[in-house]
Amino acid sequence: MRIGEVAAKAGVSVRALRYYEEQDLLHSTRNRGGQRQYTADAVERVGLIRRLYSAGLPSSIVREVLSFAEAGGASPELVGLLTAERDRLDRQMTDLRDARDRLHACIAEAHRDGGPERPSGDGSPRDGRN
Incomplete structure (x- = not known):
């Protein structure tokens, strides 16, 4: 998925997605034209990131929580x-x-x-x- 599609489905701005990448919370690849490409699970991950931020967690802790979530629980x-x-x-x-x-x-x-x-x-x- 392209960045605009993920942003629309997740209900966030494109700028927010770029920030999440800068904070190493979200990852993308680039196509030949240099455009960001996200996997199908990016929308769900953005939802989790937003919930963690809304709980008052800083980026450094969100990053750790995400790594635990990736490990399975x-x-x-x-x-x-x-x-x-x-x-x-x-x-x-x-x-x-x-x-x-x-x-x-x-x-x-x-x-x-x-x-x-x-x-x-x-x-x-x-x-x-x-």
């Missing part, structure tokens, strides 16, 4: 890798919640000091409509 190493990534995301989420809470406290303090906005319970500014 979920090895203990793959489970360990995914567990470590989940734990990393949990730490990031905690850090973001802490930063949001500090920002909320700053907004509340500014309000007490005469600022115009009133803090809401969820950390988002109110727009005056109730």
Whole structure:
């Protein structure tokens, strides 16, 4: 399949496919005219790449997960890798919640000091409509 066909079937841009190749996540060959040619399983692989990215995994981890997938399944190493990534995301989420809470406290303090906005319970500014 040519790059445009894979992009259309996978629901991604041609640019995304080129990026996946640059990251060594997707492979193609070239025909005599220099055009990229993909195997029939490229669309399925792109779907997996997209799911892994949407799970918050960086390219380096996606590459490793793909190599395990090519080998035929979920090895203990793959489970360990995914567990470590989940734990990393949990730490990031905690850090973001802490930063949001500090920002909320700053907004509340500014309000007490005469600022115009009133803090809401969820950390988002109110727009005056109730």
